Amino acid sequence: MRCDDAGVVAVRRVLVLGAGLIGTSIALALREHDVDVLLSDPDPAAVSLACDLGAGEPVRGWFDSAAGDDGVAPADLAIVAAPPAAVPGTLRSAQDRGVAHVYTDVASVKTWVVEAARTAGCDMTTYVPGHPMGGRERGGAGAARADLFLGRSWALCESDKTDPTAVRVVTELVAHTGAHPVRLSAQEHDRAVALVSHAPHMAAAAVAARLSCGDSRALGLAGQGVRDVTRIAAGDPQLWTEIVGYNAASVAGELSALAADLEDAAAALRETGANPRRADGLHPVRDLLLRGQAGQERLPAKHGFGRDRDYTVVPVVIPDEPGSLARLFQAAGAADVNIEDVRLDHSPGLPVGLAQLWVVPEAGDQLRTILAAQGWSVHA
Ligand SMILES: NC(=O)c1ccc[n+]([C@@H]2O[C@H](COP(=O)([O-])OP(=O)(O)OC[C@H]3O[C@@H](n4cnc5c(N)ncnc54)[C@H](O)[C@@H]3O)[C@@H](O)[C@H]2O)c1
Ligand SMILES: O=C(O)C(=O)C[C@]1(C(=O)O)C=C[C@@H](O)C=C1
Incomplete structure (x- = not known):
């Protein structure tokens, strides 16, 4: 790590502990800035796949050469990208071995992780708790993308004990990924993500769980709406049980409010079903729909200074064969x-499907023309 007179740091060498979706995505983004990345994971297959994807080099064995035992210098930064429950122990072990100068994590909950790290005896001066607000419903290195965090918020929950240089190092990491740092306390973070991430995930799971009772003819009618609402329900149940379990009170509060809204709407619909002529019967339904529309409009399109990488989508109807x-x-x-x-x-059951191809804008027209000339059913 280099630090100039103005206190600007340059991160040159990073150790990623946990080569899953988030660890590998961060590593890929860092590689685009020529940062040297070492990867480690208790699952050797995860490291092997991440390295084959160009995310960095493997640390020999579990922590081996990064431990400093064989004279390898500590990394500028170690990123713990493991499931929340594993973060405090992994951090403590990494700090004990002196594998880096500065440490951060990416866990989706912060209050429990920070408290558990403190209790585990971690050095809180070199540790900057973090949480990138970009992700996917698929885990593992194979789902990783270098642009996963582009234009997203990245929560940093340092305390008054945190060394300001450590915060600068992690801020540099965030900048390399194209994300936008948002500084707030661990408690503020957990309340916020209960609202914008954890309760929405449970709500998506609840909608998707209803589908497991639906007959296949009903599922055959599914359009894009239900797919949009349930995409994140495909996430790993084990990981999400940990996440909401470590933010239990805030998530429970959000879910109770959601359940109350839905129960009011259901009661109004039951009443309307029984007395179709009652003019004001649907008031709670309309009220919920209006509040829903207003809430949706309040979501910022994208956060921060970065712009999502521009792509053109070329939709092609293809035969199901x-x-x-x-x-x-x-x-x-x-x-x-x-x-x-x-x-x-x-x-299911339809003879065709829709393939949407994402290409750079300058290739869009060319691809449309060539595919159409070959008889493909290309759409605007
Ligand atoms: N999935 C998302 O959308 C998302 C978004 C932001 C943050 N996060 C957070 O990122 C972290 C990782 O999630 P993910 O989606 O990449 O999961 P993942 O399952 O894709 O990857 C987790 C990796 O951690 C490894 N691991 C397990 N125990 C470990 C340990 N003790 N030390 C190091 N590695 C260990 C696993 O072998 C696995 O390769 C979690 O804390 C999660 O809360 C997830
Ligand atoms: O886009 C997705 O697939 C996500 O679920 C990402 C998402 C979220 O926005 O809720 C999920 C969990 C995280 O901790 C951060 C981001």
């Missing part, structure tokens, strides 16, 4: 267009 997606990819490849991302929507 073996090899059609492969042929579509081949056609894009032959047109020399790189597919940055792909989304597939397909309702």
Whole structure:
């Protein structure tokens, strides 16, 4: 790490402890800034996949060479990217071995993690508790993306014990990922994420859980609405049980308020079902819908100074038959267009699906023209 006269730090070497979705995504973003990244994980397959994806180099064995035992200098920063319950122990062990000058974590809950770290005897001066507000419903290194945090908020929950240089180092990390640092206390953080992340996750799970009772004909009618509302319900139940369990009181409060709103709406609908002519019967329903619309409008489009990487989406209707997606990819490849991302929507029973190809804007028109000329059903 270099620190100039103005106190600006340069992070050169980072150790990522936990090569899953978040650890590998951070590593990929750091590699784009030529930061040296070492990766470690109790699961060797996770490290191997992350390294193959270009996220960095493996630390030999679990912590081996980063421990300083064999003369390797401590990293500028160690990032604990493990599930919340594992953070305090991993941090303490890393600090005991002196693997880095500064430490941070990415756990989705902060009050419990910080208290547990303190109780475990961690050095709180070099530790900056953090939480990037970018993620996905799929875990593991295979789901990692370098741009996962672009334009997102990244909570930093330092205390008055935290060394200001440590905060500067972690702020530099956040800047490398394209995220925007938001400084707040661990308690403020946990109340905020109960509202904007943890309760929404439980609500999505509740909606998705209803689908497990639906018959397949009903599910066959599913459009984009239910997919939008339930996307995050695909997240890892083990991880999310930990997350909401460590933020229990705040999440419970949000869920009770949500349940009360839904119960009011259900009561009004029951009443309307029984007395369809009562003019004011649907007032609670309309009120909830209006408040819902107003709440949704209050969400900032994106936070911070960064802009999401611009992509053009090319929607193509493809037949639901073996090899059609492969042929579509081949056609894009032959047109020399790189597919940055792909989304597939397909309702069971329908003979076609919708493939949405994400490409850089300058390639969009070219891809549309070439695919259409080859007979693909390309849409605007
Ligand atoms: N998934 C999200 O959208 C999201 C977003 C922001 C923050 N987070 C937080 O990031 C952390 C990691 O979540 P993820 O989604 O990357 O999960 P993940 O399952 O993709 O990866 C977690 C990795 O941690 C490893 N691990 C387990 N115990 C460990 C230990 N003691 N030391 C080091 N590594 C260990 C696992 O082997 C796994 O590879 C969690 O604390 C989570 O709360 C998740
Ligand atoms: O976009 C998603 O898939 C997420 O769920 C990301 C999300 C969230 O916004 O709630 C989930 C958990 C995190 O701790 C941070 C971000």
